[in-house]
Amino acid sequence: MKKMALFLLSMAITVVFAGCSFTANSEKDDTLTIAWLPNESGADLGEARDEIGKLIEEKTGKKVEHQTTTDYIVAIEAIANGNADMAFLGAQGYIEAHNKNEKVLPLAVPSGESGTLEDAVYYSWLAVQKEHADEYKNGGEFAIDNIQGKRFSFVSNSSTSGFKVPSTGITDYFSAKEEFKSLTAEDLLEGGEDKFFSEV
Secondary structure: OHHHHHHHHHHHHHOOEEEEOOOHHHHHOOEEEEEEOHHHOOHHHHHHHHHHHHHHHHHHOOEEEEEEOOOHHHHHHHHHOOOOOEEEEOHHHHHHHHHHOOOOEEOOOOOOOOOOOOOOOOOOOOOOOHHHHHHHEEOOEEOOHHHOOOEOOOOOOOOHHHHHHHHHHHHHHHOOOHHHOOOOHHHHHOEOOOOOEOEO
């Protein structure tokens, strides 16, 4: 129960877009299909998905079916090509789905304390093993200067918090230095001796 409550709370806080795509098929029948991102597709979150489905069924009068996925791209494609009617997506996923199908539109977005998008914020962070944390300090503060040349892992290149936000932060920070002035997000996806990261 605690895990379900945390999942529902995280959905309320971190969901950037709920994309909704109504196709000819969904208008004809009484079923809504929700595509779930990989981090929401695990068996341990089945009860939470069912509770969300029940709420949607109560409000729409339609039956809800859940489509779990193992890849962000699968969920994005499902909503974009009409195989799913709804999906809880981050900003990057929404943009990709909308670019593929203009009928995919935001249904709900989180707001800031003002109740508007003006102060709505999105958090992403880099994590290191605790025993190596001091290697990433500059004085008494943590800094990303020492990530260059290290082994690095992104969640998925179609994830907002797992790629878009951190890669933008990394490229913005390092491209201010002459050595990395032409660094792009795509450069961060491949590791190697002459690459930004040693391994990705």
